[in-house]
Amino acid sequence: MSPTAVEDGISVRNLSKSFGAVRAVDDLSFDVRPGRVTGFLGPNGAGKTTTLRMLLGLVEPTSGTATISGRRYADIERPQRVVGAALEAASFHPGRTALDHLRVYAPQAGVADARAHEVLGLVGLSDAARRRVGGFSLGMRQRLALATTLLADPRVLLLDEPANGLDPEGIRWLRVFLRALAAEGRTVLVSSHVLSEVEQTVDDVVIIARGRLVHASTLADLERLAAPGVRVTSPDVAGLHALVERQGWALAPLAPAGDGVPGALAPAGAATAATLELRDVDAATVGAAAFRAGLELHALAPRDTGLESIFLGLTGGGTPPPPAAAAPTTPAGGAR
Numbered sequence: 001m002s003p004t005a006v007e008d009g010i011s012v013r014n015l016s017k018s019f020g021a022v023r024a025v026d027d028l029s030f031d032v033r034p035g036r037v038t039g040f041l042g043p044n045g046a047g048k049t050t051t052l053r054m055l056l057g058l059v060e061p062t063s064g065t066a067t068i069s070g071r072r073y074a075d076i077e078r079p080q081r082v083v084g085a086a087l088e089a090a091s092f093h094p095g096r097t098a099l100d101h102l103r104v105y106a107p108q109a110g111v112a113d114a115r116a117h118e119v120l121g122l123v124g125l126s127d128a129a130r131r132r133v134g135g136f137s138l139g140m141r142q143r144l145a146l147a148t149t150l151l152a153d154p155r156v157l158l159l160d161e162p163a164n165g166l167d168p169e170g171i172r173w174l175r176v177f178l179r180a181l182a183a184e185g186r187t188v189l190v191s192s193h194v195l196s197e198v199e200q201t202v203d204d205v206v207i208i209a210r211g212r213l214v215h216a217s218t219l220a221d222l223e224r225l226a227a228p229g230v231r232v233t234s235p236d237v238a239g240l241h242a243l244v245e246r247q248g249w250a251l252a253p254l255a256p257a258g259d260g261v262p263g264a265l266a267p268a269g270a271a272t273a274a275t276l277e278l279r280d281v282d283a284a285t286v287g288a289a290a291f292r293a294g295l296e297l298h299a300l301a302p303r304d305t306g307l308e309s310i311f312l313g314l315t316g317g318g319t320p321p322p323p324a325a326a327a328p329t330t331p332a333g334g335a336r
């Protein structure tokens, strides 16, 4: 890791947290690099918030370490200048104006009132500075939470589900904003339980499930996990299954719309037709084999290998993970 990476990066090492019998975080290790937006992803209850809270010294780890710029939060002299965090939907006093809200936090952040105007400008809320927060839309509240986070101009940002509840325009705005912060060399860690919400925003991904790391890489490397394949439909349910078995084709592991059977979008034996997802085979090969077998096909198309499907596979969202998920990787340049 380069000196800069240590300076502004996040490092989580063998981090665990138990709440009674619940192992919320389980031997988790990963790195987050400066100058990049990293998605911290996992289904609800995966342990994302608990990890962020340990990074912020709000929860004591059962074991392991979570450091920012090489130091535990408690050991950072003026932490607001180093790390800004927006955990869960921030609570705002509805009667306060946006400006007053920021003025309440300014002394805590060690900045003058003038900075409140600046950060409102940064998040595009200058026009609403004197409006009461009670009348703000969810998107405006998210922007105000970000503005609060930015008061002390921190180098590291931890944002818990910042896209939650935003409309497409809000998500677009957030994407541009976070990318600009990373372009300034900041470390931006954004949690989400929906990969598609952040896939156009993040450079790197850290994916956890049941408190454990299941995958960490660049987004580009995650995309490479998508195996080619086809989706095929035949009215001859038994014939289609027999052909697949004879050819030794693998059913795709990812079938979010399925019934829990890998690759099967309609149960074999269902009355009228079966749709299967096959991997590592192309449409021409399947079409030719079906033709030779005299098997009637009603549809044959490349299957959707979207990131969300991969994400669901990795996190056990209905179907087993692809083999590549067995060995978690770390982002290039991250600590081993």
Ligand SMILES: Nc1ncnc2c1ncn2[C@@H]1O[C@H](COP(=O)(O)OP(=O)(O)OP(=O)(O)O)[C@@H](O)[C@H]1O
Residues within 6 Å of the ligand: 019, 022, 023, 024, 042, 043, 044, 045, 046, 047, 048, 049, 050, 051, 193
């Ligand atoms: N203070 C606590 N006491 C007991 N259990 C807790 C506590 N905080 C979290 N947990 C449990 O730890 C697990 C991980 O929760 P956590 O909130 O970290 O997950 P998450 O990935 O942030 O989920 P979400 O997206 O739903 O917020 C869950 O089973 C949760 O119920």
